[in-house]
Amino acid sequence: MHAPVRNPSPPLTRSVEDYLKSIYHLTSQGGFATTSDIAAMLEVAPPSVSGMMKRLSETGLIEHVPYRGVQLTHQGRHAALQMIRRHRILEVYLTHQLGYDWGDVHEEAERLEHAVSDKLIDRMAGALGDPRYDPHGAPIPTAAGEIEEAELVTLADAAVGATLVLSQVGDENPARLHYLAEQGLTPGTRLTVVERQPFNGPTTVALGAERRVVGQELAALLWCQEVSR
Amino acid sequence: MHAPVRNPSPPLTRSVEDYLKSIYHLTSQGGFATTSDIAAMLEVAPPSVSGMMKRLSETGLIEHVPYRGVQLTHQGRHAALQMIRRHRILEVYLTHQLGYDWGDVHEEAERLEHAVSDKLIDRMAGALGDPRYDPHGAPIPTAAGEIEEAELVTLADAAVGATLVLSQVGDENPARLHYLAEQGLTPGTRLTVVERQPFNGPTTVALGAERRVVGQELAALLWCQEVSR
DNA sequence: TCTGATAATTAGTTTAGCCTAATGACCGTT
DNA sequence: AACGGTCATTAGGCTAAACTAATTATCAGA
Numbered sequence: 001m002h003a004p005v006r007n008p009s010p011p012l013t014r015s016v017e018d019y020l021k022s023i024y025h026l027t028s029q030g031g032f033a034t035t036s037d038i039a040a041m042l043e044v045a046p047p048s049v050s051g052m053m054k055r056l057s058e059t060g061l062i063e064h065v066p067y068r069g070v071q072l073t074h075q076g077r078h079a080a081l082q083m084i085r086r087h088r089i090l091e092v093y094l095t096h097q098l099g100y101d102w103g104d105v106h107e108e109a110e111r112l113e114h115a116v117s118d119k120l121i122d123r124m125a126g127a128l129g130d131p132r133y134d135p136h137g138a139p140i141p142t143a144a145g146e147i148e149e150a151e152l153v154t155l156a157d158a159a160v161g162a163t164l165v166l167s168q169v170g171d172e173n174p175a176r177l178h179y180l181a182e183q184g185l186t187p188g189t190r191l192t193v194v195e196r197q198p199f200n201g202p203t204t205v206a207l208g209a210e211r212r213v214v215g216q217e218l219a220a221l222l223w224c225q226e227v228s229r
Numbered sequence: 230m231h232a233p234v235r236n237p238s239p240p241l242t243r244s245v246e247d248y249l250k251s252i253y254h255l256t257s258q259g260g261f262a263t264t265s266d267i268a269a270m271l272e273v274a275p276p277s278v279s280g281m282m283k284r285l286s287e288t289g290l291i292e293h294v295p296y297r298g299v300q301l302t303h304q305g306r307h308a309a310l311q312m313i314r315r316h317r318i319l320e321v322y323l324t325h326q327l328g329y330d331w332g333d334v335h336e337e338a339e340r341l342e343h344a345v346s347d348k349l350i351d352r353m354a355g356a357l358g359d360p361r362y363d364p365h366g367a368p369i370p371t372a373a374g375e376i377e378e379a380e381l382v383t384l385a386d387a388a389v390g391a392t393l394v395l396s397q398v399g400d401e402n403p404a405r406l407h408y409l410a411e412q413g414l415t416p417g418t419r420l421t422v423v424e425r426q427p428f429n430g431p432t433t434v435a436l437g438a439e440r441r442v443v444g445q446e447l448a449a450l451l452w453c454q455e456v457s458r
Numbered sequence: 459t460c461t462g463a464t465a466a467t468t469a470g471t472t473t474a475g476c477c478t479a480a481t482g483a484c485c486g487t488t
Numbered sequence: 489a490a491c492g493g494t495c496a497t498t499a500g501g502c503t504a505a506a507c508t509a510a511t512t513a514t515c516a517g518a
Binding site for chain 2: 094097098099100108111112114115116117119120123124127
Binding site for chain 4: 263264265275276278279280283295296
């Protein structure tokens with residue numbers, strides 16, 4: 001046996017990789033990621049984030065405006081997209097090749113994404129025919145770091161009468177994902193908004209002949225593409 | 230996204246896992262693992278080992294006799310065998326399912342073994358039909374922590390005239406492994422010891438009609454089972 | 459414009475792992 | 489029995505990444 005082998009490009013620690021991913025997700029709609037949002041997402045205390053932001057901006061991965069928040073530099077964005085590619089390829093691989101349920105892949109991928117090599121990810125992607133979306137419908141960045149950006153609305157915001165295709169489920173809670181699958185609410189599903197109760201009330205949708213009533217909270221996680229209205 | 234997910238049974242750090250594995254390998258023929266052997270295997274300084282030995286014996290994973298060395302407790306041995314199972318299942322999976330070469334699997338498995346869940350290992354093992362040996366011929370511990378112990382001799386020690394089956398290659402250097410594969414020296418190969426030069430000289434073996442001359446250093450890595458002599 | 463709430467940062471600790479330098483134990487030889 | 493060499497351990501430091509407590513910015517409302 002040999003010494004434990006480190007990943008060929010050593011600079012990024014697990015922690016750094018997690019911070020970059022969080023910042024990516026928090027800024028994907030533009031704007032800054034705030035210290036407390038990052039802290040909440042990673043479940044660490046805000047001072048831990050302040051400290052890390054200092055280091056990350058020193059290494060050129062983020063742009064930090066004190067008391068405002070942070071954004072990724074090109075370099076940081078590229079690294080974040082690498083991680084997201086790894087995560088999503090792993091999710092597809094685990095579901096398609098190893099029988100994982102779409103509710104259970106996130107946790108496993110979350111650990112593996114820090115340990116896999118680019119070579120392994122490429123092999124997995126190859127074995128899967130270079131998939132473009134993960135099991136939750138999220139687009140997979142290319143090896144070069146490009147990602148599809150789609151115009152999406154949440155079901156909670158979609159107009160009554162609109163016809164939609166459910167594209168992404170913005171959640172990773174296994175129980176909620178299982179429930180959604182039972183209800184037939186998986187990416188690719190075509191649905192029509194039948195009605196919505198006021199005061200953040202539930203939305204009723206038609207899936208073919210079936211009706212489903214979706215609470216506000218869940219509806220806000222269902223990202224859809226508008227087909228017509 | 231959520232906070233980074235930790236492995237369900239959290240206590241063992243990557244480092245601890247590596248130390249346990251090293252100690253297992255160093256003591257598999259019985260006896261104690263010494264501080265400097267562990268240090269050499271993990272490529273750390275001896276004082277780092279002393280420090281870790283203190284912690285590991287406090288947590289009951291090893292028995293430490295100062296200035297003598299260490300041995301695994303039952304608990305430590307079990308944990309080490311878990312890691313070895315993970316490593317070897319990963320190696321088989323990477324070679325059989327993802328086209329890895331037997332010389333390249335070690336490094337990838339070395340990183341992944343710390344990140345995979347038991348569930349994933351079981352799925353991989355299942356997909357492979359619960360293999361009993363890794364690509365280098367080493368036995369894979371069961372999920373319960375049992376491992377086959379075979380009586381093996383290195384080719385360097387085998388008697389001239391003996392007929393052997395090459396069982397394990399005790400090396401993980403990709404270049405050496407590639408060379409061995411080219412020479413047809415892979416686990417399962419049947420061979421006869423034709424002659425050996427004195428003073429740690431090379432050993433000549435017959436593989437069917439073919440002859441191979443194997444240097445002392447390499448011969449010491451080829452663990453064989455004696456069929457007859 | 460002041461004030462208070464909220465959010466961000468700084469200061470100071472902790473733990474895991476590593477390091478080098480200094481010290482101490484063991485063992486084979488004389 | 490003492491010596492010297494090798495090996496192990498102790499002492500003391502360093503870094504990454506977390507924490508709590510204390511301090512400072514910012515901003516919205518009175």
